Amino acid sequence: MDSGNAVGFTTLLRKEIWRFLKVAGQTVTSPVITSALYLLVFGHVLEGRLQVFEGVSYLAFLVPGLIMMSVIQNAFANTSSSVTQSKIMGHIVFLLMSPLSSFEIFAAYVLAGVLRGVLVALCLYGIGWLFVPLPIAQPLQLIVMLLLSGACLAALGMIAGIMADKFEHLAAFQNYFIMPFSFLSGVFYSIHSLPEFWAEASRFNPFFYMIDGFRYGFFGVSDAPAGLSILVVGVFLLLVSGICLAMLRSGYRLRP
Amino acid sequence: MTAALDIDSVHKRYGALHALKGVSFRIEQGEFFGLLGPNGAGKSTLISIIAGLVRKDAGHVAVMGHDTVTAYRAARAHLGVVPQELVYDPFFTVEELLRLQAGYFGRRPAEVADWTEELLNALDLADKRRSKLRQLSGGMKRRVLIAQALVHKPPVVILDEPTAGVDVELRRALWSFTRRLHREGHTIVLTTHYLEEAEALCERIAILDHGELLALEDKQDLLGRHPYRVMRLRTEGQGTLGPQLEAMLQFREGDVMELRVHREEQRVGDVLDVLRASGLRLVDIEMREPKLEDIFVELTGGPGNG
Numbered sequence: 001m002d003s004g005n006a007v008g009f010t011t012l013l014r015k016e017i018w019r020f021l022k023v024a025g026q027t028v029t030s031p032v033i034t035s036a037l038y039l040l041v042f043g044h045v046l047e048g049r050l051q052v053f054e055g056v057s058y059l060a061f062l063v064p065g066l067i068m069m070s071v072i073q074n075a076f077a078n079t080s081s082s083v084t085q086s087k088i089m090g091h092i093v094f095l096l097m098s099p100l101s102s103f104e105i106f107a108a109y110v111l112a113g114v115l116r117g118v119l120v121a122l123c124l125y126g127i128g129w130l131f132v133p134l135p136i137a138q139p140l141q142l143i144v145m146l147l148l149s150g151a152c153l154a155a156l157g158m159i160a161g162i163m164a165d166k167f168e169h170l171a172a173f174q175n176y177f178i179m180p181f182s183f184l185s186g187v188f189y190s191i192h193s194l195p196e197f198w199a200e201a202s203r204f205n206p207f208f209y210m211i212d213g214f215r216y217g218f219f220g221v222s223d224a225p226a227g228l229s230i231l232v233v234g235v236f237l238l239l240v241s242g243i244c245l246a247m248l249r250s251g252y253r254l255r256p
Numbered sequence: 257m258t259a260a261l262d263i264d265s266v267h268k269r270y271g272a273l274h275a276l277k278g279v280s281f282r283i284e285q286g287e288f289f290g291l292l293g294p295n296g297a298g299k300s301t302l303i304s305i306i307a308g309l310v311r312k313d314a315g316h317v318a319v320m321g322h323d324t325v326t327a328y329r330a331a332r333a334h335l336g337v338v339p340q341e342l343v344y345d346p347f348f349t350v351e352e353l354l355r356l357q358a359g360y361f362g363r364r365p366a367e368v369a370d371w372t373e374e375l376l377n378a379l380d381l382a383d384k385r386r387s388k389l390r391q392l393s394g395g396m397k398r399r400v401l402i403a404q405a406l407v408h409k410p411p412v413v414i415l416d417e418p419t420a421g422v423d424v425e426l427r428r429a430l431w432s433f434t435r436r437l438h439r440e441g442h443t444i445v446l447t448t449h450y451l452e453e454a455e456a457l458c459e460r461i462a463i464l465d466h467g468e469l470l471a472l473e474d475k476q477d478l479l480g481r482h483p484y485r486v487m488r489l490r491t492e493g494q495g496t497l498g499p500q501l502e503a504m505l506q507f508r509e510g511d512v513m514e515l516r517v518h519r520e521e522q523r524v525g526d527v528l529d530v531l532r533a534s535g536l537r538l539v540d541i542e543m544r545e546p547k548l549e550d551i552f553v554e555l556t557g558g559p560g561n562g
Contacts, residue, residue, distance in 0.1 A: 005329065005360075005362050006362075007359055007362045007363065007364055008359060008360045008361065008362050010359075011356055011359025011360055012359075012360065014359075015348075015356050015359075018347075018348075018352075019347050022347055023347075086345070089343060089344070089345065089346070090339075090341055090343030091343045091344055091345045093307075093309055093339055093343060094343075094345075094357060094360070094404060095360065096307075096308060096309055097307045097308055097309065097332060097335075097337055098332060098357075098360035098361060099328065099329035099330075099332040099333050099360070099361060099362065100360060101329075251311055255308065255309055255310060255311050256270075256310055256311070
């Protein structure tokens with residue numbers, strides 16, 4: 001029976017964490033500053049003009065959305081850039097020649113991506129407190145949504161990295177898929193404030209459930225039922241993980 | 257005894273190109289083996305299949321008895337491959353890369369600390385251990401690739417053109433290092449652009465061309481099988497080589513030429529008579545035994561471009 005390669009798995013995980021920490025200014029600080037600017041500008045401009053949930057200020061409403069949007073973008077960026085870079089630079093051969101299974105490679109990359117997302121989320125949560133009190137109503141829901149969403153996007157980033165032959169491909173994936181879907185997922189608004197068609201369309205966007213379910217963790221209220229958010233994001237995670245593992249096992253674009 | 261590498265009827269196609277056409281051979285443990293062939297012969301494809309970087313269409317490959325597909329973990333653990341390209345991760349130092357590489361193979365840093373130190377010293381990398389790869393010269397990067405391939409102590413080592421583009425001094429150093437590895441019991445498989453390198457180092461040689469095995473023999477048998485000697489001549493005067501000498505001509509540049517002389521069917525005196533009759537005057541003559549390059553040219557019908 002295959003006993004696995006635990007040391008290999010932890011080494012790859014450590015390496016992927018080490019990789020983004022070595023350039024933390026670019027991978028952690030930069031997205032935190034960007035989100036803090038969103039908070040400053042949108043929060044102050046719209047504060048008092050909008051109230052989305054009863055008893056929740058707009059600034060407080062905005063923080064979980066911005067945190068989740070950063071998790072989405074950074075978990076995706078971590079795996080996609082790492083895989084693409086190792087393919088372009090050629091050093092992916094050292095990984096492919098090693099006795100690591102497809103699942104071990106997948107799990108190490110995804111966990112590192114989730115960790116970067118969590119790190120950015122913690123920094124933003126701390127900064128959010130400087131603007132507005134952010135008590136957590138449903139901590140378990142919040143943690144589950146944070147981890148599931150980070151894992152979804154890290155797996156999606158791996159898929160994009162495997163498919164991309166150059167950084168332009170990755171930028172296209174980010175600009176035409178990740179950015180619009182994350183912006184149009186209720187970061188800045190409740191879908192109830194949208195016209196009926198767009199409100200319904202939002203229900204087919206998995207990023208909406210990530211943000212809405214995460215927000216429920218803070219306030220105990222949300223647009224969609226909390227259980228449904230966990231279910232949708234969980235199913236989405238199974239789907240992207242299955243695709244990514246199938247790609248790794250078949251050697252698609254990695255082992256011609 | 258289990259073969260170090262057992263390659264059995266391996267086929268690989270890239271679209272219409274049949275890159276490997278049922279290649280089969282064994283490399284025994286402890287051999288210093290040369291894999292030669294012109295560009296596009298299929299050497300790199302075969303090495304990539306052995307290493308798990310390319311999927312074969314048919315056939316089997318085993319490393320130390322472990323199938324590279326069904327028992328890939330054990331097969332890869334027994335194999336170290338030095339890639340042809342200078343590939344490296346720019347984020348890490350030499351020492352960090354070696355630790356990571358050992359880790360991928362299930363070796364904790366403490367387990368390989370002494371061996372890593374030995375490799376750093378043997379490859380003259382000790383004072384570069386804290387340098388990032390992009391700060392190193394091409395030769396130094398090549399040494400790091402070799403260290404990475406060896407850090408998990410594999411019994412079988414494949415070096416894919418390790419001396420391509422390196423200076424003479426480094427080439428000699430790498431020759432000496434690979435000889436040492438061989439003495440210490442490693443099975444070495446070498447592909448090289450330089451036939452003199454294969455001649456100097458390898459005990460047994462396979463020649464691939466157009467995805468097929470053209471020769472697989474002990475180096476001495478291969479050299480002995482060649483029925484020609486080479487006559488190197490320096491001449492002066494004006495003259496035209498007749499059809500007989502043209503047929504024997506292997507090389508000509510200025511007043512120097514090389515002729516292939518069949519050991520049994522041609523006599524040196526007769527060849528010289530024909531030369532004199534052509535109007536050329538002999539200044540100097542040297543006879544030499546065939547080199548691997550001569551055999552390579554004969555088998556592949558092209559110059560020895562490795």
